[in-house]
Amino acid sequence: MSGRYPWGEATSTGVGSHPGEDHAEAIRVVLGESPRLPYLPELPARGVGADMAGRTASLLLDLPVEVQPSGWRFTDRPGRDLKRARDHLRRDLDALEEAAQGYEGPFKVQVCGPWTLAGMIELRHGDKTLADPGAVRDLVESLAEGVAAHVTEVRRRLPGVSEIVLQVDEPGLPGVLAGTVPTASGFGRLSAVDAQLAAERLGAVFPGGVFPVVHCCAPGVPFGVLRRAGAAGISLDASLLRRRDEDTIGEAVEAGTALLMGVVPGVDARLPDVGVIAAPAVELWRRLGLRAATLAAQVVLTPACGLAGASPAYARAALAACGKAARVLREDPGE
Template sequence: MSEYPWGEATATGVGSHPGEDHAEAVRVVFGETPALPYLPELPARGVGADMIGRAASLLVELPVEVQPSGWRFADRPGRDSKRARDHLVRDLDGLEEAAQGYEGPFKIQVAGPWTLAGAIELRHGDKTLADPGAVRDLVESFAEGLAAHVADVRKRVPGASEIVLQLDEPGLPAVLAGSVPTASGFGRLPAVDAQVVADRLGSVLPGGAFAIAHCCARDVPFGVLRTAGFKGVSLDASLLRRRDEDAIGESIEAGTALFLGVVPGLDAPLPDVGVVARPAVELWRRLGFPASTLASQVVLTPACGLAGASPAYARAALTRCAQAARVLREDPGE
């Protein structure tokens, strides 16, 4: 039996979709990525449907609101918090209906705590990341809310053999490098120690879920993510450099799954399936891993979310990823 929740030759999406019709997005997901469907996100619906607002809606007793500078903690829940929560609840209601009869792994996505800390401002204007105590409070609140969210999804999708939990952490490399801008934009916040980053990340991962981290920036911190307890890493294959391959190889050897983004997230001509599969095949070959493990340990995805694409392209991109994933199983040596 595979150590991964999915079978061989699997494709999925990163998370976001274009448009405002969530029911249609769910139909596309189940139709085009049936081996690992997921709960799509539609940020075009506006405030609260965006990545930060959606994740902030899970925070327990830490209400947020939108200011001209972005999301900020508030004294009490208001219209913005309610709107974000309503978007999520409606999406889960629609998922529950669409997933009737489904059996297999199911993926959900949510922005991670370090990306939230670098984006949400405190009441007095500094970013949460500037205050270690505020970061601790955010992490504890997020962990409680995330556990409840995962439990809710389990109830709504009773046929889910396992929940694959994807934490989106595009801001993580900047947190580690000390390059997150201050609220004013004129300075940079100090780097956070890698062990602290790993400890905080590990503390929010709920038991029983197969946790992966998505980071579509350069300098993905593979070691930090592995230390935190993530079992998979999702990244844009076009951003990989040869100097990254030692860290990638160590992760693969440790059993970490790779979700490789192999088609653009925006409308573009889609290459044939062999070209789409090539980054995964060539990476495996260069690192010297057996071809027999490629189709189970690697999942193919678009390079990032599809929110900026057209609906037709979003569907076609998922289809092409699914077709290319079969190449990994059928002829991984070619």
Template sequence: MSQYPWGEATATGIGSHPGEDHAEAVRVAFGESPALPYLPELPARGVGADMIGRTASLLLELPVEVQPSGWRFADRPGRDFKRARDHLVRDLDGLEEVTQGYEGPFKIQVCGPWTMAAAIELRYGDKTLADPGAVRDLVDSLTEGLAAHVADVRRRVPGATEIVVQIDEPGLPGVLTGTVPTASGFGRLAAVDRQIVADRLGAVLPAGTFTVVHCCAPGVPFGVLRMAGVGGVSLDAHLMRRRDEDAIGETVEAGTALFLGVVPGVDARLPDVDVVAAPAVELWRRLGFPVSTLASQVVLTPACGLAGASPAYARTALATCRKAARVLQDDPGE
């Protein structure tokens, strides 16, 4: 039996979709990524449908609001927090209707604690990242809120054999390298110790789920993610650097799954599926891993979310990933 929740030759999406029709986005996610469907996100709906606001709606006793500078913690829940929560609840209600009779793994996405800390400002001061105590409070709140969210999804999708939780951490490299700007924009916040980053991230990962961290920025911190105990790493294949391959090799050898972004997240002319699958096939060959593990340990995805794409391209991108995933199984060594 595979150690991963999915079977061989699997593809999925990162999460975001274009437009404002959530029911249609769910149908596309299930229709074009049937081996690992997911709950789509539609940031075009505005405040509260964005990555930060959507996840902030899960926080317990840490309400947020929108200011001209972005999201900020507030004294009490207000209109912005309610709008974000309403978006999520409506999406889950619609999901429950569409998934009647579905059986298989199912993926949800949330923003990670470090990207949240780098984006949300404190009530009177700098970004949350500047205050270690505030970061701990954020991590504790997100841990509880995410666990409750996973339980809600399990109830609504009873046929889900396993919940895959994708933690979006595009800000993680900046947190580790000290390049996150202060609230004023005139300075940079100090780098955070790798062990602290791993410990806080690991604390958020929900028990009883398969967890994947998605980072579409250059410099994915593979070692930190392994320390945190994630089950998979999601990255843009075209941002992989040869100097990263030792770290990638250690990650693969440890049994960590790779979600490789192999098609653009915005409208583009897509090549044949053999070309789309090539980054995964060539990586496996260079690292010297047996081709028999490629189709189960690697999941193909778009390079990032599809919010900036046209609806037609979003569907085509997912379909192309699905077809390219079969190449990993059918002819991985040729």
């Protein structure tokens, strides 16, 4: 371990999603290529209930959902769509428990964040949940209970896990804060959400006893909101970092916030030398004047986003490349 972080130095991991429909194989790939911080992969290609919204909606307590032509919607009673989502997750956990017997160390799970989920799930009458502050509050409370239960279940199945890294996916949060999320009809835009409220609602879904990380692969990562929410780590696409964000990033890093930096494409591409892959992290540390000795512990290298759109061969190669590049952070920390 590296003190305040659950992982050791020179760690890499994935964002979450994988290609294909063979979850057992995806778990084997994760355990083989991201052994220092493995995670429960998601396979949206399996269809209804395996997508980001459906998978997390399956965790909600007393808020059943179903699929309509427009997408996921709250409903009066559980139906086959919710059952399918829960079945996917149960099978995934069964396969994980079998493949990861004897594993000891940190383990990462991913859930969709409340603001992104509120922008994706519709209310019974058709408006997006995000349009109704009371419905958002109910969603957050239900999600908080469901996430806590999910974390407990993962701990039960993997008793050797030292700490759960909870990754909350919020790609929609910048749009929520900016007021650019379209209404259900698509003809208007929903009102911007106050930054303090956004932080409070987001932080409410972090259960005790986890290392909370927020993933946002969209431009304009709201670092201040994520830190106020209590995020101990921020996961982002390194190619979208803006120079004007670097003072804010520097403040976060100096305060101890971990960075999970996406440094290889999430879709098939030619992978460069490991030194080139590691360069965004090394160069960021140099520009910010940060202590090189902290780099390998505080930064975890990942693909830029999920790997659902990649080929299985590339997904494996991308994770392997991140692992090799992470060792560069320790061997040549930019001094």
